[in-house]
Amino acid sequence: MRRIDAIAVVAETADASNALVVCNLGYPSRELFFVGDRAENFYMLGSMGLASSIALGLSLALPERRVIAIDGDGSVLMNLGTLATIASFASSNYLLVVLDNRVYGSTGCQPTCTSRCTDLAAVARGAGVRDVRVASSEEELRMSLSGSGVVVAIVEPGNADVPVIPLSPEEILSRFMERAFPRVRRS
Amino acid sequence: MPAELRPSERIYRGMKSAGIDLVASVPCVNLQELLCLLSSDPDIIHIPVTREEEGIGVCAGAYMGGRSPAIAMQNSGLGNSINALASLNMLYGIPVLMVISHRGTPGERLVGQIPMGRLTEPLLNTMGIKFFRPRPHEAEEIIENAWRLAVNERRPVAVLLDIQFWEGR
Numbered sequence: 001m002r003r004i005d006a007i008a009v010v011a012e013t014a015d016a017s018n019a020l021v022v023c024n025l026g027y028p029s030r031e032l033f034f035v036g037d038r039a040e041n042f043y044m045l046g047s048m049g050l051a052s053s054i055a056l057g058l059s060l061a062l063p064e065r066r067v068i069a070i071d072g073d074g075s076v077l078m079n080l081g082t083l084a085t086i087a088s089f090a091s092s093n094y095l096l097v098v099l100d101n102r103v104y105g106s107t108g109c110q111p112t113c114t115s116r117c118t119d120l121a122a123v124a125r126g127a128g129v130r131d132v133r134v135a136s137s138e139e140e141l142r143m144s145l146s147g148s149g150v151v152v153a154i155v156e157p158g159n160a161d162v163p164v165i166p167l168s169p170e171e172i173l174s175r176f177m178e179r180a181f182p183r184v185r186r187s
Numbered sequence: 188m189p190a191e192l193r194p195s196e197r198i199y200r201g202m203k204s205a206g207i208d209l210v211a212s213v214p215c216v217n218l219q220e221l222l223c224l225l226s227s228d229p230d231i232i233h234i235p236v237t238r239e240e241e242g243i244g245v246c247a248g249a250y251m252g253g254r255s256p257a258i259a260m261q262n263s264g265l266g267n268s269i270n271a272l273a274s275l276n277m278l279y280g281i282p283v284l285m286v287i288s289h290r291g292t293p294g295e296r297l298v299g300q301i302p303m304g305r306l307t308e309p310l311l312n313t314m315g316i317k318f319f320r321p322r323p324h325e326a327e328e329i330i331e332n333a334w335r336l337a338v339n340e341r342r343p344v345a346v347l348l349d350i351q352f353w354e355g356r
Binding site: 022042044045046047048049050051052053054055056057058059060061062065079081082084085089169170172173176177180181 | 209240245248249250252254270271274278280281
């Protein structure tokens with residue numbers, strides 16, 4: 001499964017369930033923008049490793065809203081403690097999808113430890129996450145997205161040839177917050 | 188005459204006055220009473236995180252979802268948070284209140300706290316992050332104002348609480 005196809009499956013599910021999406025920086029965000037831009041997508045431009053944490057904060061702030069984090073193996077490895085925090089504090093409205101292509105894809109495909117021996121699904125289980133699924137095809141991925149917890153999707157290395165996101169950080173944030181919670185509730 | 192408020196109670200009251208309703212934390216011995224107060228408040232979501240940078244991410248997400256977030260941590264955690272503060276909060280314009288136990292200040296007994304103790308203010312200055320050093324009697328008001336400043340300027344703002352502060356001085 002190509003990563004952009006996996007992202008398209010997640011985007012489709014997110015759209016159908018009116019979910020908020022926090023997407024990892026680099027090509028994954030560009031691919032998500034290309035296959036299905038929505039104001040409900042928060043595209044990261046920096047702070048590598050924090051997609052799952054930002055999504056956790058969102059899901060705690062908005063317990064009635066579904067929140068999906070799209071992360072990568074390299075980024076999760078940079079913030080492994082997040083899995084323990086998710087296990088302890090995430091609610092049923094939270095889903096972390098780790099697209100594991102076994103490389104740092106946006107920087108030239110240098111291998112990560114999942115290319116050798118690290119099993120992120122096992123790490124998530126060991127951290128205490130009760131609901132962990134592994135998906136190797138688009139169909140398996142589609143099925144696995146219905147619940148909460150963590151999904152590890154095995155994808156091929158490589159980036160799609162997609163343009164840079166033509167939005168400023170302020171635009172990404174303001175249109176996202178407009179959809180995340182109504183203006184009338186803001187102080 | 189009513190008993191004087193303890194330093195931790197003053198911080199807690201400042202955070203309540205500011206409307207802080209989600210706190211990520213990494214402990215410091217000086218924060219223990221504050222963390223207990225936060226945990227026992229039903230109107231505050233308290234998430235103990237594994238690393239300060241992770242907490243900055245949780246706070247950013249909480250703000251995006253309409254909450255008023257703060258992180259409680261030791262100044263060592265500032266070092267762990269710099270990239271997130273710059274390329275998340277400052278890039279997008281996301282406020283966060285940082286309640287920081289400032290170790291390595293006069294009275295410190297652990298040599299390992301000295302380097303980051305000395306670097307804390309220079310790091311904040313370099314990043315252009317405004318900070319306050321309240322004495323106990325002014326902590327409540329300053330914390331409330333610090334959060335208001337963070338929201339108005341859409342930036343992180345820090346409150347540094349040195350060793351003497353926790354001794355009530």
